[in-house]
Amino acid sequence: MAITKGRPRPVPDVGEAFIAKAPDAAKPASRWQRGTRTQITLSIAPELLEQVDAVAHREHLSRASLLTVWINDRLKREAAAGQHG
Numbered sequence: 690m691a692i693t694k695g696r697p698r699p700v701p702d703v704g705e706a707f708i709a710k711a712p713d714a715a716k717p718a719s720r721w722q723r724g725t726r727t728q729i730t731l732s733i734a735p736e737l738l739e740q741v742d743a744v745a746h747r748e749h750l751s752r753a754s755l756l757t758v759w760i761n762d763r764l765k766r767e768a769a770a771g772q773h774g
Contacts, residue, residue: 721728733741745755 741755742752745752748755750758
């Protein structure tokens with residue numbers, strides 16, 4: 690029976706491995722993307738969630754859409770305040 694060699698293993702780049710272990714080489718956490726949107730996780734009190742859901746229902750929006758509207762409004766106000774102050 691003949692002795693066969695397996696596939697050659699790629700030689701690890703020692704320099705790249707060293708740099709990757711450096712504390713300032715930390716890569717940002719990967720984000721879960723859905724199309725052009727980034728999904729986030731939010732933990733809030735159940736009572737707040739009930740209030741948010743009530744407003745979303747009253748405005749005929751999904752919870753995510755309502756939060757997006759609120760965040761956009763707040764960021765626009767912050768930007769406007771920054772220009773005047």
